[in-house]
Amino acid sequence: MDNFAYLSMTGAKHALQAQQHTSHNLSNANTPGFRADMDQLITHPVSGPGFDSRAYSAESSVGWDFNPGTMQTTGRDMDVALQGEGFFAVQGADGNEAYTRRGDMRVSNMGLLENGAGQQVMGENGPIAIPPADKVDIGDDGTISIIPDGGDAEELVIIDRVKMVNPAEQDLEKGDDGLFRLADGDVAPADAQMRLSSGTLEGSNVSSVDAMVELIDNQRQFEMHVKMLTNAEENDAASSSLLRMQG
Incomplete structure (x- = not known):
């Protein structure tokens, strides 16, 4: 019994x-x-x-x-989606680098590039700071260009590049915050071959x-x-x- x-x-x-x-x-x-x-x-x-x-x-x-989520065309310049595998690098709440597929980018009140969850997007040398600008453009290779505030509309200034990584899936673990990290605590190197699409957002799978x-x-x-x-x-x-x- x-x-x-x-x-x-x-x-x-x-x-x-x-x-x-x-x-x-x-x-x-x-x-x-x-x-x-x-x-x-x-x-x-x-x-x-x-x-x-x-x-x-x-x-x-x-x-x-x-498995990938559904790709949604938004027409918003700062909505970006990765083409194929890989992740965007962001700064977690603990200050360490973590990885996500979330690509709804925006500029915070502090002038930092972040996603819709408020996580700061990492560039080549840490979180990406955006100077006052009339327009922010993200290229398909992750390059961030701006038209400076009050500047010439034809003059784009490159300020940084979004860090994109492509670690092996079996090397990742997911935290309670929904972000992925390398299981060994290391930092994944940037992958210069990765590309993204602007005006497109990947949904949940x-x-x-x-x-x-x-x-x-x-x-x-x-x-x-x-x-x-x-x-x-x-x-x-x-x-x-x-x-x-x-x-």
Whole structure:
């Protein structure tokens, strides 16, 4: 009986955790450049003295979905999307370099280039500062050019270049902030061969329909495990009643 109840209890716990992961993915279905988390439920034996006759289910992360998101034409000059694989380098909240596919660029009130999440975009020598300008242009190789404030409309001044990197996917890990970093803590080198498209934004690779189906499936799994726990309690009560009658 305890085996029955233990399996049901752990199954309900991890079905609820899987529900949380799916909810997180669904909440980012409209986040530019978001990469969905992937997880799975696996069976583990309960080790201890004697034979491993007990098992429990465990929910664990198995990585991230690196498939590209849908490309959306916005017509906005500072919306950029990477062509093919790779990432933009940004500065994380801890001050260290991290990587993202999010390309909705803007100039902050402090004159720094950042994305829609407020993460500062890295250039060749750190965060990119944008002087007062009438226009900011990002070329397909990441070169940032400006028309200085009050300057000649035909005179473009190159000020920096967006750092783009292309590390191997297996070398990356994803943080709670949604940014990727090299697992060994190192910094990825810039890849001069990478190109981007202006006026285009890469969307999230989360399918809202698939995520909703997963939510429903996880909810049914949770309800099934709770029902099994109730059945175990009822069977235990019935067994105790029979033993009392025999006594």
